[in-house]
Amino acid sequence: MARKSPIAPQDITIFDVAREANVSYSTVSRVINNKGVRADKRERVLRAMSELGYVANLQARSLAGGKSNIIGLLVHSLTVEYFGEIARGVDEELAALQYDLMLYTTHRRKGRESAYVTRLTRNLVDGLLLVLPQNAETYLETLRHRRFPHVLVDHQGVDFDVPSVGATNWQGGYDGTHYLIELGHRRIGFITGDMTMGCARDRLAGYQQALTDAGIPVNPTLICEGDFLQPQAFICANVLLDLEQPPTAIFASNDVSAFGAMEAIRTRGLHIPGDVSILGFDDTPQSAQVHPALTTIRQPLAEMGRTATQLLFTYINEPDAPIKRIELPTKLVVRQSCQAPTVSSLA
Amino acid sequence: MARKSPIAPQDITIFDVAREANVSYSTVSRVINNKGVRADKRERVLRAMSELGYVANLQARSLAGGKSNIIGLLVHSLTVEYFGEIARGVDEELAALQYDLMLYTTHRRKGRESAYVTRLTRNLVDGLLLVLPQNAETYLETLRHRRFPHVLVDHQGVDFDVPSVGATNWQGGYDGTHYLIELGHRRIGFITGDMTMGCARDRLAGYQQALTDAGIPVNPTLICEGDFLQPQAFICANVLLDLEQPPTAIFASNDVSAFGAMEAIRTRGLHIPGDVSILGFDDTPQSAQVHPALTTIRQPLAEMGRTATQLLFTYINEPDAPIKRIELPTKLVVRQSCQAPTVSSLA
DNA sequence: TCAAGATTTGCAAGCGCTTGCAAAATGAGA
DNA sequence: TCTCATTTTGCAAGCGCTTGCAAATCTTGA
Numbered sequence: 001m002a003r004k005s006p007i008a009p010q011d012i013t014i015f016d017v018a019r020e021a022n023v024s025y026s027t028v029s030r031v032i033n034n035k036g037v038r039a040d041k042r043e044r045v046l047r048a049m050s051e052l053g054y055v056a057n058l059q060a061r062s063l064a065g066g067k068s069n070i071i072g073l074l075v076h077s078l079t080v081e082y083f084g085e086i087a088r089g090v091d092e093e094l095a096a097l098q099y100d101l102m103l104y105t106t107h108r109r110k111g112r113e114s115a116y117v118t119r120l121t122r123n124l125v126d127g128l129l130l131v132l133p134q135n136a137e138t139y140l141e142t143l144r145h146r147r148f149p150h151v152l153v154d155h156q157g158v159d160f161d162v163p164s165v166g167a168t169n170w171q172g173g174y175d176g177t178h179y180l181i182e183l184g185h186r187r188i189g190f191i192t193g194d195m196t197m198g199c200a201r202d203r204l205a206g207y208q209q210a211l212t213d214a215g216i217p218v219n220p221t222l223i224c225e226g227d228f229l230q231p232q233a234f235i236c237a238n239v240l241l242d243l244e245q246p247p248t249a250i251f252a253s254n255d256v257s258a259f260g261a262m263e264a265i266r267t268r269g270l271h272i273p274g275d276v277s278i279l280g281f282d283d284t285p286q287s288a289q290v291h292p293a294l295t296t297i298r299q300p301l302a303e304m305g306r307t308a309t310q311l312l313f314t315y316i317n318e319p320d321a322p323i324k325r326i327e328l329p330t331k332l333v334v335r336q337s338c339q340a341p342t343v344s345s346l347a
Numbered sequence: 348m349a350r351k352s353p354i355a356p357q358d359i360t361i362f363d364v365a366r367e368a369n370v371s372y373s374t375v376s377r378v379i380n381n382k383g384v385r386a387d388k389r390e391r392v393l394r395a396m397s398e399l400g401y402v403a404n405l406q407a408r409s410l411a412g413g414k415s416n417i418i419g420l421l422v423h424s425l426t427v428e429y430f431g432e433i434a435r436g437v438d439e440e441l442a443a444l445q446y447d448l449m450l451y452t453t454h455r456r457k458g459r460e461s462a463y464v465t466r467l468t469r470n471l472v473d474g475l476l477l478v479l480p481q482n483a484e485t486y487l488e489t490l491r492h493r494r495f496p497h498v499l500v501d502h503q504g505v506d507f508d509v510p511s512v513g514a515t516n517w518q519g520g521y522d523g524t525h526y527l528i529e530l531g532h533r534r535i536g537f538i539t540g541d542m543t544m545g546c547a548r549d550r551l552a553g554y555q556q557a558l559t560d561a562g563i564p565v566n567p568t569l570i571c572e573g574d575f576l577q578p579q580a581f582i583c584a585n586v587l588l589d590l591e592q593p594p595t596a597i598f599a600s601n602d603v604s605a606f607g608a609m610e611a612i613r614t615r616g617l618h619i620p621g622d623v624s625i626l627g628f629d630d631t632p633q634s635a636q637v638h639p640a641l642t643t644i645r646q647p648l649a650e651m652g653r654t655a656t657q658l659l660f661t662y663i664n665e666p667d668a669p670i671k672r673i674e675l676p677t678k679l680v681v682r683q684s685c686q687a688p689t690v691s692s693l694a
Numbered sequence: 695t696c697a698a699g700a701t702t703t704g705c706a707a708g709c710g711c712t713t714g715c716a717a718a719a720t721g722a723g724a
Numbered sequence: 725t726c727t728c729a730t731t732t733t734g735c736a737a738g739c740g741c742t743t744g745c746a747a748a749t750c751t752t753g754a
Contacts, residue, residue: 060710
């Protein structure tokens with residue numbers, strides 16, 4: 001009696017559906033898997049499934065068919081807005097594909113990623129998304145060798161080809177700097193990201209090239225090494241502002257750094273953008289919520305997540321698809337934190 | 348030949364281990380599951396497992412044994428630091444328990460949660476953690492009825508008992524207000540959270556009680572309804588600051604709101620805490636990184652995640668354990684955003 | 695040393711599904 | 725209308741594991 005509660009379609013299997021639809025259980029399976037089944041039977045099966053409230057048992061499908069309909073997502077941390085945005089994109093795409101998401105964070109131990117990779121690829125997931133992976137070399141080789149579907153998000157710097165999705169960091173650095181130059185700035189400070197990462201290096205390179213192209217010499221004292229985090233950016237901004245000839249604009253390598261710089265500026269009683277313009281990078285949700293709203297180089301984070309997921313699925317479906325690196329375009333988002341340098345700021 | 352690559356311990360099953368250890372496959376299974384096995388055999392099996400690089404197939408275990416060693420985590424959004432922190436706690440605890448985490452975000456569709464719950468509880472996960480669930484009533488009943496292990500994190504307001512972990516929101520509101528009063532503030536503005544949530548109401552109630560206990564009348568004009576988000580808090584702070592008698596301190600119902608208020612204050616050229624003190628709630632990582640560093644009521648978010656996970660496991664292991672609500676203590680974290688009101692601010 | 699109980703072990707069945715194979719049903723061409 | 729090629733269908737096996745049951749082994753006390 002406790003069995004067939006309408007609230008709990010507990011134990012309904014393909015056999016139940018088959019009986020109800022008056023077909024064999026393999027026909028039900030074929031309907032589920034979209035194999036050739038005559039239209040009328042398919043109808044009957046579908047109806048029976050919904051009437052009974054059938055829900056496939058993923059474990060069983062996976063065990064029998066070798067597909068789990070789960071993909072793994074490896075990130076460092078969830079508390080960083082940046083990761084959250086990417087995860088959001090992944091999640092959206094997955095929902096559309098009827099896949100589930102297994103989440104792993106690795107912020108604790110260093111070697112953890114490797115262990116997870118082994119675990120996951122063994123079974124459990126059909127593919128792996130690695131967001132900004134650290135010491136990836138150790139397991140990337142394994143993944144490739146096993147021909148296990150995987151895509152890196154926002155990663156650069158491995159010497160061999162690896163499927164990945166990123167943004168046009170160099171171009172973003174270039175465009176941002178160019179924008180500042182067009183506004184009339186000549187002394188443009190730059191707070192770098194964590195320079196062990198390719199994206200940080202590319203952004204800096206874009207900045208330098210834009211200056212050069214505009215005939216402005218690259219001044220190393222205007223470049224301060226940050227780490228993508230707020231406290232260090234705060235320090236950097238102070239260093240830049242303490243310069244004998246402080247910059248009239250500061251280009252931070254990510255939004256979080258920009259926030260740090262904004263605080264430093266305001267702590268000194270200076271105004272944004274009146275005294276100093278601030279330009280960020282990322283366009284995390286918060287950047288539109290601060291005051292003044294942050295002008296920034298938009299990295300389509302959620303879309304990167306989505307694109308990476310799609311790419312992953314091409315590998316899941318055709319393991320021999322060529323290794324691709326997709327770069328999504330960055331874009332300048334003008335808000336309120338930049339303006340032409342004022343006479344006083346130039347003084 | 349491609350088979351037994353040392354890099355890819357692909358198809359090693361308990362049968363392989365059994366052969367290697369010269370025992371029956373069920374003995375291997377028993378070793379894995381910590382059932383009684385004689386010490387020497389257990390030794391042999393363990394050795395064989397590590398030599399062969401055996402990794403259990405979770406799908407199979409789950410299918411056969413009814414346990415998946417996965418728990419589900421349902422959150423709205425990942426981009427909010429708050430959720431990330433809780434997830435971190437969950438994740439840490441899970442890692443220790445050798446469990447995996449299936450992540451579901453529900454920020455898109457409203458009714459999505461219900462659908463997920465059905466899906467998940469069908470098989471797939473052994474338990475469910477629901478963080479700040481919205482229209483929980485719809486499926487909470489189902490979960491309870493099926494006796495499916497679940498714990499809510501930071502939730503209140505359902506009329507029947509439900510296993511949950513939260514923080515002492517009322518006390519936090521009380522303590523924060525008390526602290527401000529002790530500093531000498533009399534006109535203390537309050538920016539509420541989303542008042543549909545129990546935690547927001549409790550914090551407000553704590554604030555009111557603290558005022559009352561101190562003999563300070565509760566002034567409704569000093570209370571402005573926010574929604575836990577930065578833009579609305581910015582607006583609220585401006586409303587409060589526009590008052591004929593503006594507050595000398597503002598207590599925001601979460602850190603994000605506090606950031607919004609800080610911006611509003613600074614946009615007016617006022618200083619924190621010189622002109623206005625700011626007190627937050629949550630103690631998200633960012634609150635220590637802003638300037639001045641935010642004094643706030645710490646909610647042990649990660650620990651709430653950990654505790655909820657532990658509680659969930661008691662239900663997984665003993666389905667009849669009594670329904671508990673655990674409240675973790677909040678704590679005042681003094682940083683730099685509050686001070687005694689100055690003569691000028693009182694003017 | 696032996697019997698009786700306690701423990702450990704092995705076998706087989708089965709979890710819910712996919713899929714190769716062969717049989718049945720269908721369609722086309724003559 | 726009948727045959728042959730084609731599609732659809734059903735059966736059985738098996739994915740890797742857990743677990744009840746009965747047989748084998750060990751332990752203990754007399």
